Amino acid sequence: MGEAHELPKWLGEVHPRFKVPRHAVLAVGVLVFAVVLVFDLRQVLPLASFYLLVWFAITHYAALHLSKEQRLFSPFFAWLGLACCFTLLFFIPLLHLIIGMVTLAMAFGTRFIVRRQPKFGFG
Known part of the structure; x- marks a missing residue:
């Protein structure tokens, strides 16, 4: 980046x-x-778990796009991992889920603005 x-x-x-x-x-x-x-770590851990599950979901999704020669395992495991990540998100407390989604949306929005207008990017 x-x-x-x-x-x-x-x-x-x-x-x-x-x-x-x-x-x-x-x-x-x-x-x-x-x-x-x-912060009290007991309050931070569910939010950290949310970000970790999103990261794992991204890596499983990326694994689905590998060619057959690049894969180490069957795509079944990537699909299973992706399904498990989304299932585990249901166990994150609603407040932390909302905070996580809002902060990710803000990060993506900021990234979109920075990429669209290079004069505001870091140089």
Whole structure:
């Protein structure tokens, strides 16, 4: 996302030896540390579970688009994983589900605006 100017480019800098985005790892670590200090984790965990299930659903959906040569397993497992992700979303408390969907919609809206108008992107 740094290369696409959707986030500051320095977030995407890769460590030469370990091949990880070191600044992004540090930024996420600081953000998580701040969340732990400010919020009660019992209130944050259902929201984190929502985001994790959405992430897993995206990866299962992406696995369905792999060619036969790229697949490690049958598409059945991707379909099963996708179905399980959507099933588990029913067990997320309604308030956290709404908050998660609103924040994802805001993130997608922001991304759409940034991509449509490159002059506002990070450079």
